[in-house]
Amino acid sequence: MIEIQNLTKRYGHIKAVENISFTVQKGEILGFLGPNGAGKTTTMRVLTGYFPPTDGKVKVAGYDITEKPLEVKKRIGYLPENVALYKDMRVIDYLKFVGRVKGIKKSPKLKQQVSNVIELCGIGDMQKRIIGKLSKGYRQRVGLAQALLGDPEVLILDEPTVGLDPKQIVEIRKLIKELGGERTIILSTHILPEVQMICERVIIINDGKIAAIDTPDNLNRQLSKQLVVLMEIEGDPQKIVSTLENVDGVIEVKQKRKGKVKQYEVITRPEKDIRRDLAQAVFENQLGLYELKTVEMSLEEIFLKLVTQEEHHA
Amino acid sequence: MLNSAPIFKKEIGSYFLSPIAYVVITMFLILSGYFFYSTVAYYSLISLQAMQNPYMVSGLNLTEGLISPFFANIGIIAMLIIPMLTMRLFAEEKKSGTVELLFTYPLRDLDILMGKFFAASVVYLVPIAVTLIYVFFIRSLTELPFGPVLAGYLGLILMGEAFIALGIFISSTTENQIIAAIITFGLLLLLWVIGWAANFTGPLFGKILNELSLVRHFESFSKGVIDIKDVVFYLLFTFYCLFLxxxxxESKRWRG
Structure with a gap:
């Protein structure tokens, strides 16, 4: 349904997104994960045709975004990050306007579609209100409602649950899940449990590049089973690293903090707790151990880890 | 096919749901009413004097004494008012961020632009249409030649569209409405009086300046002359601004 090949987007000299490629199948819910400024919104904006890519190919439903932008836009419903709606319009008038813009001409059909999305998003009580007077949560819902108008095959939702109260978040997530299946959905977020709950596949994006693509479960399995031990040791770093690496069960040693007493992140296999072995190795080599503790890896940390790993490589 | 109807409807809505349209139309009518009153009062004063002095009667001409200044005055009001109408068209959308959704809807740039252009035109044409009352008022008092009046209105419409096109163009270049209004007004005023410099700048350059002058092309209309040259000037001016x-x-999108 969506094909992105070597997408690059530059703003002047600043590279926002670099050489991203991925595809999304029809009916799939794809999560876009990444820290602020990673390039999530930029990628989404290119997909929606808000601005063209600097380089690369983007295809939605077989149509190229630069060659047939109208065909692509007809098939996309977009909820931007900061939902900017016309503040002086009433909800119902605004949705009717969007419906007409999206090419729903006939009045009964328009009315029906508008009342459908109003019901779906739970804004029935607000339909006569002026948008500018709505709370953030309701504005978000109106934003979602306008994205759903015209029954688009692809939904692109940029942080759809930001600013909602917990009850609304649950409702919107449920709604998004229900919408998947027939529709292809890309949603960005930085709330990790959300990804785990809704998405079938996750793209972790950092610094304009893709750090990982996988199912949330796989990502979890791959990385959360590692045990990370944080150690503060004084001494010659090279010696310390080689000492630690020689301990049975160690996968990788990374130096984290500079200074006299350096911090090391020791990634170990999960089968065996080797903290004792590590401490012993340090003592045997007459190095000064200041601290030793384990770090639990939540999905949050996996995410952080992937993101920081990228930085190390760069 | 142009798909401007939804945008047009929405823009008309925001003009008339907010106070903008009413304020603009009211100010327009107050000013034009005052100008009309003083023109008529002045003309009747001169008529009274002419009754006592038969030599003046031959110089007395309804078209030149009443219609021409009337249209010239409305032209000046249009120059004052139109920047206030056009300033918000793109600047507001950019400032508030609503462009993002607007540009992701299945509309071409031209659809959006023309929708906005026609909406501003309608708001401009409403008070222009109301000024017809003045014309009927004069007609109830005396015989009024229809030709010059028609020419004058055609001139007002063409010139107004040109002003609106320039205003939209300026509005598309900034996200600040006040800046849009001031630059539009400044440019209109400059183009209005640019012919003044023609007297001092040599024959060729002077002619160019004269031809650029917005008021010069309007003068013939307000005198009741429809010159194809003037019609083409305003149409080209409008198209050029819309094209820009x-x-x-487009370029804003490419730059992101």
Whole structure:
């Protein structure tokens, strides 16, 4: 349904997104994960045709975004990050306007579609209100409602649950899940449990590049089973690293903090707790151990880890 | 096919749901009413004097004494008012961020632009249409030649569209409405009086300046003359500004 090949987007000299490629199948819910400024919104904006890519190919439903932008836009419903709606319009008038813009001409059909999305998003009580007077949560819902108008095959939702109260978040997530299946959905977020709950596949994006693509479960399995031990040791770093690496069960040693007493992140296999072995190795080599503790890896940390790993490589 | 109807409807809505349209139309009518009153009062004063002095009667001419200044005055009001109408068209959308959704809807830039252009035109044409009352008022008092009046209105429409096109163009280049209004007004005023410099700048350059002058092309209309040259001037001016606006929108997208 969506094909992105070597997408690059530059703003002047600043590279926002670099050489991203991925595809999304029809009916799939794809999560876009990444820290602020990673390039999530930029990628989404290119997909929606808000601005063209600097380089690369983007295809939605077989149509190229630069060659047939109208065909692509007809098939996309977009909820931007900061939902900017016309503040002086009433909800119902605004949705009717969007419906007409999206090419729903006939009045009964328009009315029906508008009342459908109003019901779906739970804004029935607000339909006569002026948008500018709505709370953030309701504005978000109106934003979602306008994205759903015209029954688009692809939904692109940029942080759809930001600013909602917990009850609304649950409702919107449920709604998004229900919408998947027939529709292809890309949603960005930085709330990790959300990804785990809704998405079938996750793209972790950092610094304009893709750090990982996988199912949330796989990502979890791959990385959360590692045990990370944080150690503060004084001494010659090279010696310390080689000492630690020689301990049975160690996968990788990374130096984290500079200074006299350096911090090391020791990634170990999960089968065996080797903290004792590590401490012993340090003592045997007459190095000064200041601290030793384990770090639990939540999905949050996996995410952080992937993101920081990228930085190390760069 | 142009798909401007939804945008047009929405823009008309925001003009008339907010106070903008009413304030603009009211100010327009107050000013034009005052100008009309003083023109008529002045003309009747001169008529009274002419009754006592038969030599003046031959110089007395309804078209030149009443219609021409009337249209010239409305032209000046249009120059004052139109920047206030056009300033918000793109600048507001950019400032508030609503462009993002607007540009992701299945509309071409031209659809959006023309929708906005026609909406501003309608708001401009409403008070222009109301000024017809003045014409009927004069007609109830005396015999009024219809030709010059028609020419004058045609001139007002063409010139107004040109002003609106320039205003939209400026609005598309900034996200600040006040800046849009001031630059539009400044440019209109400059183009209005640019012919003044023609007297001091040599024959060729002077002629160019004269031809650029917005008021010069309007003068013939207000005197009741429809010159194809003037019609073409305003149409080209309008098309050119709209074309530039399209390019600005496009380039803004490329730059992100």
């Amino acid at each position: 606006t399209c390019r600005v929108i």
